[in-house]
Amino acid sequence: MxxxxxxxxxxxxxxxxxxxxxxxxxxxxxxxxxxxxxxxxxxxxxxxxxxxxxxxxxxxxxxxxxxxxxxxxxxxxxxxxxxxxxxxxxxxxxxxxxxxxxxxxxxxxxxxxxxxxxxxxxxxxxxxxxxKACSVTMDQVIAALKRRDAEERIPVLRLELDYELATLYDALHAKDKAQIRRSTERLKQLRREMLLLEA
The missing domain is CATH 3.60.90 (S-adenosylmethionine decarboxylase)
Incomplete structure (x- = not known):
């Protein structure tokens, strides 16, 4: 700034x-x-x-x-x-x-x-x-617009993101490659959903 x-x-x-x-x-x-x-x-x-x-x-x-x-x-x-x-x-x-x-x-x-x-x-x-380049498709935007529970879902989604980040942190320290891969994929899905809900 x-x-x-x-x-x-x-x-x-x-x-x-x-x-x-x-x-x-x-x-x-x-x-x-x-x-x-x-x-x-x-x-x-x-x-x-x-x-x-x-x-x-x-x-x-x-x-x-x-x-x-x-x-x-x-x-x-x-x-x-x-x-x-x-x-x-x-x-x-x-x-x-x-x-x-x-x-x-x-x-x-x-x-x-x-x-x-x-x-x-x-x-x-x-x-x-x-x-910054946009990575959200038109189908994802339409699906998000059809949802009516966005305001209720966003706080829950934030908690899910925090939980998955904590899981990833533990997996990184334990060097659990399978869990790292699962957590990374789940975080990508949650991020995509958050982008759609708050767009």
């Missing part, structure tokens, strides 16, 4: 657990922000105060995990912007980050915590700096 005068986060969408939320709160405090929150069974309201002003972030609670969707969020404090950026990466979230600087605008499209497209805009000139 490059430093800029102002950062704007658009179409923010991220799912995470309580441990990740606590880690983000700690990083915000360490970055110099005053953080207060109010929580009930349905939502988590977070107020982040810096020298540049106060931001209000509303998170929903769904099936024991947190869902943060926000159409736009401007951050002037670079330290807070960096914490938010790292949090989105850690939680494998989706967002479009606009970085304003003296000579123009840099736009990063982030999916599953990694940049899939970076565009630089200077005046009327637009230059694609980076673009």
């Amino acid at each position: 490059q430093d800029g005068n102002e950062l704007e986060y658009c179409n923010l969408s991220v799912w995470f657990d309580r441990e990740t939320l606590h880690a983000m709160l700690q990083l915000l405090v360490n970055a110099g922000a005053t953080v207060t929150w109010k929580e009930d069974k349905e939502q988590f309201l977070l107020l982040v105060c810096t020298q540049d002003g106060t931001s209000e972030w509303r998170l929903q609670r769904v099936n024991g995990v947190y869902k943060w969707q926000q159409p736009d969020c401007s951050v002037s404090d670079t330290r807070i912007a960096l914490v938010l950026y790292r949090f989105i990466q850690r939680a494998k979230g989706h967002v479009i980050v606009k970085m304003f600087h003296g000579s123009g605008l840099l736009v990063k499209h982030i999916r599953y915590g990694e940049a899939v497209r970076i565009v630089e805009i200077k005046g009327a000139e637009k230059k694609v700096i980076y673009e």
Whole structure:
């Protein structure tokens, strides 16, 4: 991430657990922000105060995990912007980050915590700096659109991914080649399903 005068986060969408939320709160405090929150069974309201002003972030609670969707969020404090950026990466979230600087605008499209497209805009000139290739077929997209249980499936899928990663970790240490192969294939299937559900 490059430093800029102002950062704007658009179409923010991220799912995470309580441990990740606590880690983000700690990083915000360490970055110099005053953080207060109010929580009930349905939502988590977070107020982040810096020298540049106060931001209000509303998170929903769904099936024991947190869902943060926000159409736009401007951050002037670079330290807070960096914490938010790292949090989105850690939680494998989706967002479009606009970085304003003296000579123009840099736009990063982030999916599953990694940049899939970076565009630089200077005046009327637009230059694609980076673009990741897509590996999802049209049949997979249609199958995902037909599913109605995506919001319920995503948290379960995250747990399955964590479990399979732990299994792979153990297999690597035990040098169990058969289990490594099975876990790798299963992780590929789960990743493909996650891409379809969150597309």
